Amino acid sequence: MAATIKGRIKQNALLRRERRLLIHEDRGVMTATESDRVSLTGPANISILNAPNGNFAEYVPSLSTSSVQSTVLQSANERSEVSQSPFTIASTASNLVTLPTRSSSSPSRPASLVAPIQAELGPVMIYLDYVFPFLFPFYQPSLLETGRQWVLGLLCQNEASFYIAASLGAYFFSIVPQQDGQDMHDDCKALVRNKLVEQMDKALRSIQSTVLAMNHRGAAQSPLLEKARIMEEITQLLIVEVTVRTNVEWKIHLTPALVLFDEIFKSHGIDRLEPSLAILLSALPSSIPISTPHHKPLPYTADQSTLVFFVSLLLFVDIVASTSLGAPPALQSYHHSLLSPQADGNCRVRLENVIGCQNWALVAIGNISALCAWKRDAQQYGNFSVVHLVNLAAPISQAIEEGLTSLDFDAARSQTKKVSASRLEAYYSRLDRAIDGTVTANVTRIWAYAAKIYLSICHSGWQTNSTDIQASVAKILSLLQTIESLAQLRSLSWPICVAGCLALKSQEDDFRRIIGIMGQLGDFGTVSNALRIMEAGWSFRDTVDGNVWDIASSFGIFGSPALLF
Template structure:
């Protein structure tokens, strides 16, 4: 480390090594983590003579560190400590069960490098990662760091002492980690975002790989998620013991992610552009995992945190030169690179989709609804939701307006100030725009794709079916609108017409797996289905692969639909306090994330 940051009052071992000491007493944590003797803080040792004795002691310490490194690595060093017992409801992002299992392997040391240009804030964020006590060991701007902790991913050895530090420009990825990384890229990520299939000319998914390699907590979390999915989906008959281990490892990776986000939130000021991108992707990965694990955990908290960062990106996305004065500059100006722009657009798209679609789950209008016209409106909007989740921007903006109308109506009712004339006028305007959007959906349908698996989308994605998705969302938005105006009465003609059209569309789906991209339309339309139509919705989800322990919120959607149907059959309505679907979910003590 550069001399300016060397400890002047640290332990004698750290001073010998010319490393920063945490100065914990009686022995420092840095030495403990490295598995070497800490010589404390007493009087200057005799061997600290600036001559031959000091050189000999330095060589001895370096040998001890290398010996400890080989000891810890063992034959299983390349095995990931964070695996994944696929997001079943038993794996909780709140980490309540994180301490019930012990990792399969002992803590191991991880060596890699910080990207060029890393600033002190990045280093502080890295040091916040639970189980990854990062100690900088490099002197250059690409500063190597060593991370000691519970995440037992593969490591490389870094020479000790000044003048012989091994510098690497990229992390060394062990064979096992490389397999998991590719499994995440090829299978897990497409399962999370089924409609996202960027062309090479649009940057492909290279931004994702780059971000994974630059953001340690995201990298470890993604490897854990990949290992977990592989354990459950590829080896469904594996032992419960191995799945328990992967669950504990996933919990540890989730903790790292949470700590990274927490540290960022504690920083004064907005931080740099790079930091905001990294933290936003970590937050969205947390939310994505909630959806993967059934969508019932407290995802609203994460959405609130993400909204602050997303609002900062609005001016950048809507400006012609992609600059902003909000962020601390860590290079000449704050102009976004092409990769950063692609990354931000994807993250803001995912956030906007979740916020708009889940107005039915939360019973509230979107927090950032005031920026939707800027982000999603116009002929050439900066954000294209159809590229990410399959539905046209126009329809999603109108769904957000329905959510706002629903909240306005309930607030007006609570204060005795509801004007039915104003309600109908506002609803009629939205309905006309939805009907116009419906008429503009192409009639032609793409040919069936080759899906080799119910859960693996590596050979094909659902993006070719975006017009089915847009039509399903539009018809369901009309159902949503009429429920807001007239109440959840399935027999009403205006509701019946749109449900019938949706049922016909669902019967014409060329591939059962398309239902995985239609959770929101299935919930909204299915809740208004007549008894003779109920089986269609359950069969459609079952044929797409949904079962009790499965990735995504599909099984919980079935439970919500059954509760809707039960209440209608028994004439057991709920008082409308949060909105129809939010009230149903509250009665089940859950709020499902429709992702």
């Protein structure tokens, strides 16, 4: 069976190459030999503030020599500045993937050349219908918010993104348990996974080429839309890498994405010396003429929806990454303007719409990361003060307690408030399919109690027998029983791991059982890695030096920091 599949894959690959050559000949696109291949080596941890003269190329994995035959992609300076309307995908961009159909294929072109792309559309639909919702179960924008149409536009921006989605969809299908209880053959899984890795490497080469072109021109002179798309493509690759690979040098992807985030806001999103999401979105090109009078808020364009999603995602990933690196979040200076209640109420980043957790809990975790970094540095330089530590920890603790209280208040108020909407309005606004407010409240509580554990460790050291810590662990275990969706459970890798690392021996099986519910889907994401970290920590629980060991130590127990989300 494996030999047959390999033969078919090789045959389909030849057909795809032949089809691409025909397509490129029709367009007058020339092919060339690319003499560089991406090396997965790069800077491990570089601050945004140290990007000299906007030179972003040094933050992307370098190229090494190896002959690879590939199609020359359109250079970055030819990217279109034309934005999509709210009800169209990026079909006007000059670098879209052409998807031939039976009706559009010329009579002289063999029908067999059309078949491969139609076969690959199946896995792409699996990605759109199942994979993306599994990775981001809380992201459910309504039709009036243009839904998730931008996801398809993102895949159509370049061939690499399209084939990454197709391969990821096929890989997801390969690990889903079959109806007869039998798993897919191991050889088949290996073939699908190898194809995914191949497409990820191809995407990395494409991003490298685009960044080099932008760097040659200068980031400051590059259009906003171009920089935004590069940031989005890098972040997409980061998510895929962390999702399917256990040990991955994720910093080589996160660092350039954060550098571009900072460059984008500083160049296009500043209002009165403060970062502003509203100003940034207004700077994107729009298909609606400026002279068109409109007195009501306009729905986001596809480019605006994409940027809001990835701005939210990068703020979240940066916070989670800081806990593993033992450093302040690189984007912490943006938290007050973009995440705090004092931010623009009409255009504030709402992480609960993407991650399921309200802003205040994640801001608190970012502040604790900064506090842990301060404590470590103060101890290293001999100017540590317990009194100062207590004073710095107090407002963080107060913010967490006030946030938990507000959740209880909102729950009581929502019981007396009824949503009145017609069936039609409920359909197009997705009120009938929206995430239950109780679920997001419980998800936020789980993150908040994990933050309390994190703060207690920073304040008092690693103490598994602490009354406060064990109260939070018990709360998290109880709240996890309310999470019925496997996708939502997958998104809680970080708080599960924090609580599990501080669990008592009698609670170990509870955490094993919770993660065991995921089955093989636990390998699609970071939840299985979270269990590995917990198991390793439990094995030498009694020998840990509580004054030295912390969350960053646990997340780096296998030699490199783990990124859990």
